[in-house]
Amino acid sequence: MMNGVVSIRNKNGEEKVKIERPGGSSSPIWSIAWNPSKDEHNDILAVADWGQKLSFYQLSGKQIGRDRTLNYDPCCISYFSKGEYIVMGGSDRQASLYTKDGVRLGSIGEQSNWVWTCRVKPDSNYVVVGCEDGTISCYQLNFSTVHGLYKDRYAYRDSMTDVIVQHLITEQKVRLKCRELVKKIAIYRNRLAVQLPEKIHIYVLKSEDPTAMHYHIKEKISRKFECNLLVVCSQHIILCQEFVGATDPKSSRLLMAKQADWAKSSKEPRAAAEMYLSAGEHMKAIDIIGEHGWADLLIDIARKLDKAEREPLAKCAYHFKRLKHHGYASETYSKMGDLKALVELHVETQHWEEAFSLVEKHPQFKSDVFVPYAQWLAENDRFEEAQKAFHKAGCQDEAVKVLEQLTHNAVVENRFNDAGYYYWMLSMQCLDIARESEDKRDEMLKKFERFQRLAELYYVYRSIQRYTDEPFSSHMPETLFNICRFLLNNLTKDIPPGISKVNTLYALAKQSRKLGAYKLARYSYEKLQELHFPSRLLESIELGSLTIRSKPFHDSEDLIEGMMCYRCSTNNPFLNSQGSVCINCRQPFIYSASTYEVLPLVQFYLEEGISDEEALSLIDLEVPHSDQKNAPGHVVDNGEPQSLKLEDDLDNAEEDPFTAKMSFEQGGSTFVPVKVSRSVLRSMSRRDVLIKRWPRPLKWEYFRSLLPDVSITMCPSCFKMFHSEDYELLVLQHNCCPYCRRPIDEPN
Structure with a gap:
């Protein structure tokens, strides 16, 4: 706070510890940070105040060590992810790096204004600095290896302010705490020279024993030196302004590689890796770094490598994959331009969104992504999504297999609505295969017809199953009555699995009695007596069989009038062993897919030589008769469901060429379809025609409305x-077509 106090509170806001900085309000506190290290024995709080001091406290409020003088007003403080370093900035217009104990190591970057904020990217060496003038700067810190080697003794920098000397034979180690940034190290015989920012310390061994490891300071040279290389001799130190051997890079690299071999054999892998890098031995360095899981160091190498250096980049990517660092592996493969490896990475790690994004730009990898994606979905019981993925990948056979499994599961689980939907999807899948493969065309078209039929049977049976198994039904009696008759008329000897003839006859008997179709109800009960039905229905069926005799x-x-054929005006029986066709003219009935009432539509066909496109153009060329110019009604055909809006007052049958085409020879046993010529098409009103525009190889189907006052809508899918x-009501309820589940906002 501005009064120089730090208040540590619990989650309820109660103060537990109060830290008061010397100077009070003259030392306002501008930044604090907890050390995130998990290796520290205590929670450590770093406090930076405008008394120009940096201090450290335990959670109890006890100060750790002494205050560190900053010589500037600190505005921000931030720890590295592992708590090993601190970044600070403020009125000195620069961001500086400190050890976790507050020892300044150097400047990260100078700015033109006060530094108000600084942050370290988690698990990396990137530092972002924000200044008073609104500028943001990003720096990458490279911590190079500082080391020296003489025979069996190897010295190297650790934690930036310490020197570790290791005996390569005995593997003994000794740590020398310098408490300042170690810039250079040199070792020779029993002497060790360490260059610090403002001085050089000369250490010697206390004993002449070749295995001795106890060093003490013999000399301090309090002078700042700038040099590229520090060499220590028996009585002198040598400061080199140019690197020794710079004129012979090959020798220099050889020396560095040998030092790296020593470090590796002495179990100092990080030092060995950095030496291999200095010697240009990238593959050896990458292997060591990868084996030890140092992903941050590995990505630094990958970013510095040229994209043409494919072998070391590929090795980096391999280790990233092994270490499960998907982001780094992706970055490396992208740098290499290896798209196939990048796709395989996304697939193996199941980063599907990245894989899909890549496929959008490079569709040649579609099957490499969608096939394993579909398999993954199927393994996770997401069969419907798996089917769509197989279909998208162009793997039609696999898509069909998944759909067949989906359909089977739906039937076994009595999910007949889903079964109908999956059979419809199967039929459309078969149609796709028929369009793409001439060899399979006939087989797939037969399957298409079969699956279309099964889709509708399961779709209607869903309502019967709900009526017999659930206490309430949402359907009107007339609808259930129509559905039962439609199902019985279309069931062959081979009844599809899951569909119960008993349930269908039972529902029909109940609804027939309710609606006054007593003869049909009596017939239904008689048929039920011939079948095996569950015991739960026994009492109801026997009682119904008795009471119907009184009707x-x-x-x-x-x-009966509701079963009139709109082609020949014949009243048809409720049940017909020939199927859903007129007993007189054999014209197939067209049903509403919601109530299963017969719609006032007659299907017609085109004469030979008339294409679908020509037929459509002839119908669209229709010139209204003088008495039809103001006739109400229209068909909207813009990719949305076709709506046939016809209301009244179109009684021109004697003038209508289409009506003449509907005539047929009475008593014939074969169906005679209505075929129309160009002149008949030209006379038709587009308002009266609905067209099923099937994709090839199927032909379009044409239907003519015979009742102007009936409004009909067709789903375009x-x-x-x-x-x-x-x-309209069903679409509002479900936001999709009730049959094919096409979303209302999906483009056609």
């Missing part, structure tokens, strides 16, 4: 048709 032996006339009001 009339006929069906409601209103229900699955081509299922609905009463418009039903479709």
Whole structure:
């Protein structure tokens, strides 16, 4: 605080420790920082105040050591990630590096204004400095090796302010604390010279024993020297302004490599690695660094290497992968320009977003990413996403296998809505394969037809299963009545797994009785008596079979009229062993995919030689009759669901060429489709036509509305048709098509 006090409080805000700096308000405290090191025995708090002092305290409030004089007003203090160094800055207009004990090691960078903030990037040697004038500077600190070697004695700098002397034979070590930055080290026989910022210390061994390790200071030279190399002799020191052997780089590297070999054999891997780097032996240095897991040092090497040095870069990337440093490995492969290795890295480490981003720029790696991604999804039971990934990768066979597994699971688990959706996806997958592969076209088109049929059967059975298994049903009796009849009309001898004929007949019997179709209800109960049904339904079926006998032996006339064929006006029975077709003209019925009422649509076909594009253009060329110019209704066809809006007053059947084409020979046993010529197409109103625009190799399907007052909407994805009001309500409820689950905001 500004009064020179540091208050240490618990998480509830209660003060536990109070530290008062000498000088009080004349020493306001501008920055504090906890040492993040996990190796310290106590929590250590560094305090920088404008009495120009740096001090250290334990959590108890006890000061550690003496105050360090700064000679400037400190504004910021920041520890390295492991707590080994401190960065400070302030009114001296520079950021400085200190040891964890507060010994100044040197300037990181001079600025033109006060330094107000400084931060160290975690687990790295990068320092960012912010100044009063708004400028931000970033520095990378390189801690070079300072060392010396003479026969069996090796001396090197440690923690920037200490010197460790190691006997390479006995492996004994001794630490000399200099408490200042060690700049140069030289060793010869029994002498050791250490250059500090403002002086040089000369140490000698206390004993002549060749294994002795006890050094003491013999001389202090209090003078600042600038030199490239320090050499100590028996009676003198030599300061070299140019590096010895600089004229012979090969010899210099050889010497450095031998020193590195010594360091490696003496179990000083970090020193050995740095010497190998100085000698240009990158591969040896990288192996040592990688084996010891020093990722920070390794990335520094990778960043300094030229991108053409592929072998050492590849070795760096290998170690990053092994050490699970995905970011560093990615950076290295990117520098090399090795896109394939980069893709493999993202895949192996399951960094899928990075892999997808790379594939967007380089689509040639699509299969390298999406195939393993799909396999990973499948292994994690995310089959639906796996199918889409296989499909995106172009692996159609795998996509189909995953979908088949999904469908099987859905049926086994009685998730019939999902089963219907997966069968629809399977059918579209088969259509994709048929379009891309001529060899498989016939086989895939047959599968497409089968899967389309199964998709609709499971889609409708979902409602029956919910009615029989759950206490409440969201469907109106008329809808369940229609669904049961549709399902029974379309079930062959081979009933798909999971679909129960018992449940279907039971639901039909109940709804038939409720709606007055007593004859159909009696038939349903009789059929149920021929089947094996669960004991839970026994009482209800037997009671229903008895009570239905008290009802009339006929069906409601209103229900019968609802089964009229819109082509030949024949009233059809509720159940038809021939399927969902008219018993008279064999015209297939078109159902609403919500209520399964028969829609007033008749499918027609194009005469030979008329293409889909030509047919569309002929219909679009329609010139309205004089009495139709103001007729209400329209079809919107802009990629969204096609909506057929027809309201009233279009009674021109005697003038309509299409109506003439609907005629057929009575009593025929084969279906005669409605085929239209160019003149008939030209006479049609685009408002009256719905088109299923199937992708190739399928042909488009055309439907003509015969009731102007019925509004019909078709999904542009699955081509299922609905009463418009039903479709709009379902889409609002689910935000997607209820059949194919196409999102409402998805472009067509």
